[in-house]
Amino acid sequence: xxxxxxxxxxxxxxxxxxxxxxxxxxxxxxxxxxxxxxxxxxxxxxxxxxxxxxxxxxxxxxxxxxxxxxxxxxxxxxxxxxxxxxxxxxxxxxxxxxxxxxxxxxxxxxxxxxxxxxxxxxxxxxxxxxxxxxxxxxxxxxxxxxxxxxxxxxxxxxxxxxxxxxxxxxxxxxxxxxxxxxxxxxxxxxxxxxxxxxxxxxxxxxxxxxxxxxxxxxxxxxxxxxxxxxxxxxxxxxxxxxxxxxxxxxxxxxxxxxxxxxxxxxxxxxxxxxxxxxxxxxxxxxxxxxxxxxxxxxxxxxxxxxxxxxxxxxxxxxxxxxxxxxxxxxx
Amino acid sequence: xxxxxxxxxxxxxxxxxxxxxxxxxxxxxxxxxxxxxxxxxxxxxxxxxxxxxxxxxxxxxxxxxxxxxxxxxxxxxxxxxxxxxxxxxxxxxxxxxxxxxxxxxxxxxxxxxxxxxxxxxxxxxxxxxxxxxxxxxxxxxxxxxxxxxxxxxxxxxxxxxxxxxxxxxxxxxxxxxxxxxxxxxxxxxxxxxxxxxxxxxxxxxxxxxxxxxxxxxxxxxxxxxxxxxxxxxxxxxxxxxxxxxxxxxxxxxxxxxxxxxxxxxxxxxxxxxxxxxxxxxxxxxxxxxxxxxxxxxxxxxxxxxxxxxxxxxxxxxxxxxxxxxxxxxxxxxxx
Amino acid sequence: xxxxxxxxxxxxxxxxxxxxxxxxxxxxxxxxxxxxxxxxxxxxxxxxxxxxxxxxxxxxxxxxxxxxxxxxxxxxxxxxxxxxxxxxxxxxxxxxxxxxxxxxxxxxxxxxxxxxxxxxxxxxxxxxxxxxxxxxxxxxxxxxxxxxxxxxxxxxxxxxxxxxxxxxxxxxxxxxxxxxxxxxxxxxxxxxxxxxxxxxxxxxxxxxxxxxxxxxxxxxxxxxxxxxxxxxxxxxxxxxxxxxxxxxxxxxxxxxxxxxxxxxxxxxxxxxxxxxxxxxxxxxxxxxxxxxxxxxxxxx
Numbered sequence: 001x002x003x004x005x006x007x008x009x010x011x012x013x014x015x016x017x018x019x020x021x022x023x024x025x026x027x028x029x030x031x032x033x034x035x036x037x038x039x040x041x042x043x044x045x046x047x048x049x050x051x052x053x054x055x056x057x058x059x060x061x062x063x064x065x066x067x068x069x070x071x072x073x074x075x076x077x078x079x080x081x082x083x084x085x086x087x088x089x090x091x092x093x094x095x096x097x098x099x100x101x102x103x104x105x106x107x108x109x110x111x112x113x114x115x116x117x118x119x120x121x122x123x124x125x126x127x128x129x130x131x132x133x134x135x136x137x138x139x140x141x142x143x144x145x146x147x148x149x150x151x152x153x154x155x156x157x158x159x160x161x162x163x164x165x166x167x168x169x170x171x172x173x174x175x176x177x178x179x180x181x182x183x184x185x186x187x188x189x190x191x192x193x194x195x196x197x198x199x200x201x202x203x204x205x206x207x208x209x210x211x212x213x214x215x216x217x218x219x220x221x222x223x224x225x226x227x228x229x230x231x232x233x234x235x236x237x238x239x240x241x242x243x244x245x246x247x248x249x250x251x252x253x254x255x256x257x258x259x260x261x262x263x264x265x266x267x268x269x270x271x272x273x274x275x276x277x278x279x280x281x282x283x284x285x286x287x288x289x290x291x292x293x294x295x296x297x298x299x300x301x302x303x304x305x306x307x308x309x310x311x312x313x314x315x316x317x318x319x320x321x322x323x324x325x326x327x328x329x330x331x
Numbered sequence: 332x333x334x335x336x337x338x339x340x341x342x343x344x345x346x347x348x349x350x351x352x353x354x355x356x357x358x359x360x361x362x363x364x365x366x367x368x369x370x371x372x373x374x375x376x377x378x379x380x381x382x383x384x385x386x387x388x389x390x391x392x393x394x395x396x397x398x399x400x401x402x403x404x405x406x407x408x409x410x411x412x413x414x415x416x417x418x419x420x421x422x423x424x425x426x427x428x429x430x431x432x433x434x435x436x437x438x439x440x441x442x443x444x445x446x447x448x449x450x451x452x453x454x455x456x457x458x459x460x461x462x463x464x465x466x467x468x469x470x471x472x473x474x475x476x477x478x479x480x481x482x483x484x485x486x487x488x489x490x491x492x493x494x495x496x497x498x499x500x501x502x503x504x505x506x507x508x509x510x511x512x513x514x515x516x517x518x519x520x521x522x523x524x525x526x527x528x529x530x531x532x533x534x535x536x537x538x539x540x541x542x543x544x545x546x547x548x549x550x551x552x553x554x555x556x557x558x559x560x561x562x563x564x565x566x567x568x569x570x571x572x573x574x575x576x577x578x579x580x581x582x583x584x585x586x587x588x589x590x591x592x593x594x595x596x597x598x599x600x601x602x603x604x605x606x607x608x609x610x611x612x613x614x615x616x617x618x619x620x621x622x623x624x625x626x627x628x629x630x631x632x633x634x635x636x637x638x639x640x641x642x643x644x645x646x647x648x649x650x651x652x653x654x655x656x657x658x659x660x661x662x663x664x665x666x
Numbered sequence: 667x668x669x670x671x672x673x674x675x676x677x678x679x680x681x682x683x684x685x686x687x688x689x690x691x692x693x694x695x696x697x698x699x700x701x702x703x704x705x706x707x708x709x710x711x712x713x714x715x716x717x718x719x720x721x722x723x724x725x726x727x728x729x730x731x732x733x734x735x736x737x738x739x740x741x742x743x744x745x746x747x748x749x750x751x752x753x754x755x756x757x758x759x760x761x762x763x764x765x766x767x768x769x770x771x772x773x774x775x776x777x778x779x780x781x782x783x784x785x786x787x788x789x790x791x792x793x794x795x796x797x798x799x800x801x802x803x804x805x806x807x808x809x810x811x812x813x814x815x816x817x818x819x820x821x822x823x824x825x826x827x828x829x830x831x832x833x834x835x836x837x838x839x840x841x842x843x844x845x846x847x848x849x850x851x852x853x854x855x856x857x858x859x860x861x862x863x864x865x866x867x868x869x870x871x872x873x874x875x876x877x878x879x880x881x882x883x884x885x886x887x888x889x890x891x892x893x894x895x896x897x898x899x900x901x902x903x904x905x906x907x908x909x910x911x912x913x914x915x916x917x918x919x920x921x922x923x924x925x926x927x928x929x930x931x932x933x934x935x936x937x938x939x940x941x942x943x944x945x946x947x948x949x950x951x952x953x954x955x956x957x958x959x960x961x962x963x964x965x966x
Contacts, residue, residue, distance in 0.1 A: 042514055042515060043483075160609070161374070162607070162608065163608065190373040190374050190540045191373070191540060191541075191583060191586045192373060192583065192586045192602065192604070193373075193607075194586070195586035195588070196602075196607055217514050218514070219514070219590045220543070220587075220588045220590040221588045223589055223590040223591050223592040223594070224588045224589070224592075243592045244592045247590065247592055248591075248592075248593070258514065261514065261515045261516075261518050262517075262518075262543075263543045263544060263547040264587075264589060264590060264591075265543050265546060265572060265584070265587050265589070269546070269547050269550055272518055274515060274516060274517070274522070275515040275516070276519075278483065278485065278486075278516075279485075279513055279516075386860050387860070388856060415860075415861075415862040416862060418860075419860060419861070420856075420860050422853045422856075422857065427853040428853040428854050429854055429857075430858075430872055430875070430876070431854075431876070431962070431963060432875040432876055432960075432961070432962060433875060438854075441858075441863060441871055442858075442862065445862070445863060445864065445867060446862060478962045478963070480962070494861070498861060498862075
């Protein structure tokens with residue numbers, strides 16, 4: 001399996017009136033071509049900052065302090081995205097790396113028809129493309145995302161949330177990228193629309209082999225689409241591995257707590273339990289292990305949280321990594 | 332609380348015409364003391380409007396909203412005050428539901444002082460301390476002296492609950508109370524509401540689009556499913572989920588993702604729906620509003636709108652072919 | 667047990683005392699350097715206005731010393747009648763500030779009433795009130811104020827303030843109405859309704875605090891404009907105002923002393939003009955900090 005993106009020791013800070021917040025702390029992992037990776041994290045975990053970092057849309061008061069993001073295009077040499085200039089990166093954006101944001105965010109220009117969005121995006125990268133060629137591709141993509149062709153002539157306000165999301169997915173695939181980053185793509189949508197979006201993404205993945213990075217806090221969708229999963233907590237990746245392994249045999253108490261805290265439609269409700277405590281305040285990170293104050297192992301005396309200092313993820317075999325020193329005791 | 336043939340509509344202009352959008356059509360519901368009932372449906376189905384109708388924010392265009400047998404829009408004076416304090420609401424967006432320019436204490440002590448539940452600030456503080464302890468915000472002073480923007484979403488949601496509890500209501504309408512809260516904290520909030528239901532016998536109307544949390548909180552209660560402003564199913568929640576009858580509800584159940592990756596292959600390859608999108612609210616189909624998407628649609632479904640009726644085996648369904656679907660004799664037709 | 671109860675009591679009252687909005691407001695204004703300067707300037711003028719007439723007596727005319735430039739005896743020189751300029755400036759400040767304050771206050775009260783009632787009521791009430799407001803906005807204010815000042819007898823600072831405010835509230839009323847429309851449908855106002863809070867309390871506790879920074883900033887600018895208008899009216903001789911007033915000083919300096927014609931009385935002209943500019947600067951600088959100070963989210 002060839003890698004497509006390698007993130008090494010990425011650190012991103014935000015300056016605030018009350019101090020510096022490290023939103024991403026020494027994040028490292030590898031994504032291989034053709035796989036679907038899910039990054040799970042709640043508020044304050046750093047996953048949105050990570051996505052912004054990869055896309056180089058971090059603006060002051062945030063800044064990338066150190067690290068490398070190595071991108072391996074299919075036909076060229078590897079390149080460090082953080083070293084590229086604005087123009088060089090602009091060439092890669094949309095032709096190689098594209099994004100789909102949360103449906104609630106207004107990425108569509110309300111004064112332009114949908115078809116003009118396609119034309120403008122395509123011509124921004126290649127001014128010689130003709131309108132007919134672009135619209136032909138748009139119509140093919142619309143078939144993929146199960147939208148009617150007439151939508152091309154509509155304005156964004158005439159579309160529902162689900163339709164807008166499908167339009168944005170079609171737009172992101174316009175220039176045949178090889179990496180698609182989706183930030184909470186189904187969060188503001190209802191269950192049936194969510195099902196269709198996931199179904200469309202699965203089919204696109206089967207047909208084109210595009211690599212996808214899925215950022216979400218919704219664990220219930222990871223089981224249905226993702227191959228490999230990274231769990232983030234308090235600006236760090238706490239666990240990383242194949243989704244079956246992580247879900248069925250978690251190796252970090254946070255992951256385990258998360259799986260237990262989310263009710264599903266068929267489980268035994270009496271076995272559900274919330275994670276105690278509150279999400280961490282990034283201005284006052286707990287000493288030692290960041291999950292310590294909420295960890296059932298620490299509370300049960302099986303682990304001395306303050307003394308745990310893990311700077312590197314531990315490899316626990318079968319391409320799995322964990323940040324928990326007591327991972328063997330997570331059952 | 333009882334709703335009798337309640338209807339509510341919004342006005343919208345399409346070009347030069349003013350059209351009425353039926354946000355709620357002919358709703359009949361009775362809520363017992365101490366009951367938890369969940370209202371489930373997609374966005375646009377009218378569940379939030381229903382909540383506001385119960386809370387007395389919207390007045391029904393037709394029909395009645397009754398509290399303890401009396402029409403709430405005809406109440407005056409003391410009996411109106413009884414209703415007003417008796418039915419409270421917890422909003423979805425905890426930040427928007429609090430006055431951004433006042434501290435939590437200033438906001439929450441105002442109703443207590445106005446309704447003479449507390450004679451002065453000192454007494455109000457006492458009462459609020461007690462409720463903050465109940466909802467798990469300890470020590471209370473720290474939260475009371477802050478402004479809303481200084482607290483997290485989960486904390487603010489608990490404050491909304493404490494505020495609703497402080498006037499000692501009999502019914503609380505909770506409109507998507509956990510959708511804007513972190514996933515790991517949702518359960519503790521739901522447990523809290525269930526505890527309040529058992530301890531104080533407060534009825535809850537829990538509005539959500541998330542079937543999993545609905546099932547968790549209302550495990551012994553009922554579920555009401557809505558579609559385009561109409562009630563299409565009303566049943567005990569466990570029974571409804573295990574034996575879904577209405578085609579829309581069947582599709583809804585199939586669409587809920589299961590986090591377990593081992594069951595991925597069993598995740599519905601196709602939803603039993605003929606079309607993806609909901610019809611335009613200004614241009615609804617005739618007969619049953621679900622017919623363009625329903626795989627069991629027959630001629631009767633286009634001509635006549637089904638009424639909510641009792642089925643054998645419990646539950647109320649609004650579907651012409653309910654018995655056939657239950658028996659398994661109806662064949663779905665997909666395009 | 668009793669000790670614990672007493673401890674709880676003191677804790678509770680401690681917390682009630684600690685929530686002091688005014689202190690937060692004052693410290694925020696002080697921390698902002700621009701508004702700090704503004705406050706100092708305004709306080710200086712306030713002292714002048716309050717203490718001046720108490721400490722100083724009306725200056726004596728001394729025709730021997732007329733039209734002198736600044737000297738050690740008369741810091742800002744004298745006017746055409748030999749009266750000390752500086753003393754006149756100080757004495758005149760009270761009337762100037764009073765007029766500006768009244769004008770601003772009345773305009774704000776009328777604007778609030780029109781804006782809030784119109785925004786909350788909607789329907790016919792809204793339409794009628796907005797019609798009145800639009801008429802007032804469209805007709806230029808200064809000519810109307812001029813006519814009013816000729817028609818209405820202006821004997822004291824309050825009446826002067828009334829006349830100045832009659833045509834200046836409309837813009838603010840419209841802006842307040844827009845703000846009210848925005849927050850009318852907010853969840854927290856809905857929550858207040860569900861909690862049975864009376865309409866009056868909703869206006870006082872929910873609506874006004876959320877438009878207070880708007881009102882305060884506009885109050886300051888209305889005061890600024892009132893000074894200009896009052897001076898303008900006096901210069902045009904339209905206001906037979908008794909008493910010292912900077913506007914009178916400007917008028918007298920230009921008509922009776924020929925200040926701009928090159929006589930030594932140019933200081934007599936400049937003194938009130940510079941004071942007006944300084945006062946307006948103070949208002950403006952103070953207002954820059956007001957928005958932040960009144961909004962707890964921006965205070966940090």
